[in-house]
Amino acid sequence: MPGPVFRATDDGEVTLRPRQEEDHEFVRDVTNRPEVRQLLRNTEPKNLHAVESSFEEYADNDDGAGFCICAPDEPVGHIGVWRIDHVNASAWMGAWIHPDHHGEGYAPRGTALAIDWAFDELDLHRLNTGVFEPNRPSQRVMEKLGFVREGVEREAIYIEGAWYDTYRYGLLREEWDGYDG
Numbered sequence: 001m002p003g004p005v006f007r008a009t010d011d012g013e014v015t016l017r018p019r020q021e022e023d024h025e026f027v028r029d030v031t032n033r034p035e036v037r038q039l040l041r042n043t044e045p046k047n048l049h050a051v052e053s054s055f056e057e058y059a060d061n062d063d064g065a066g067f068c069i070c071a072p073d074e075p076v077g078h079i080g081v082w083r084i085d086h087v088n089a090s091a092w093m094g095a096w097i098h099p100d101h102h103g104e105g106y107a108p109r110g111t112a113l114a115i116d117w118a119f120d121e122l123d124l125h126r127l128n129t130g131v132f133e134p135n136r137p138s139q140r141v142m143e144k145l146g147f148v149r150e151g152v153e154r155e156a157i158y159i160e161g162a163w164y165d166t167y168r169y170g171l172l173r174e175e176w177d178g179y180d181g
Contacts, residue, residue, distance in 0.1 A: 020068075063082060088125075091118060
């Protein structure tokens with residue numbers, strides 16, 4: 001597994017590690033898959049150069065961090081925490097999991113590791129996320145982790161010929177008591 005383990009579940013079966021150059025092909029291959037691309041709103045194909053360029057831009061920015069969710073020796077997904085606002089102690093987060101690993105528990109366990117980091121080490125008060133209406137598995141993950149649906153942006157996103165709502169979720173530090181699933 002390239003790169004150091006940043007955080008790990010108690011059983012070591014799920015780890016977070018900083019995203020590295022070695023991950024570019026994995027990110028390109030997964031985020032170009034239609035079932036992932038549509039829900040990430042990647043409307044244009046991404047070649048390796050585009051993935052590398054966005055990585056460099058993101059890596060040079062102080063307002064976020066990107067992690068590979070690993071199982072534990074191979075990447076199975078990605079999670080990012082961005083728009084970190086230290087004045088208001090808040091940030092946005094979002095994740096995706098390779099479709100071959102859906103339903104295996106990597107999304108909630110990897111997200112929980114990122115939540116722990118955001119609240120414990122960044123000392124944030126609040127985390128935000130948005131989930132598109134057709135992405136019911138992500139809605140279930142957010143709700144399982146304690147996120148509260150706080151609002152709806154009606155027909156805010158256009159996917160494959162139809163308009164869908166975007167659900168806004170929030171989680172306050174005082175509401176987080178970890179995840180033991």
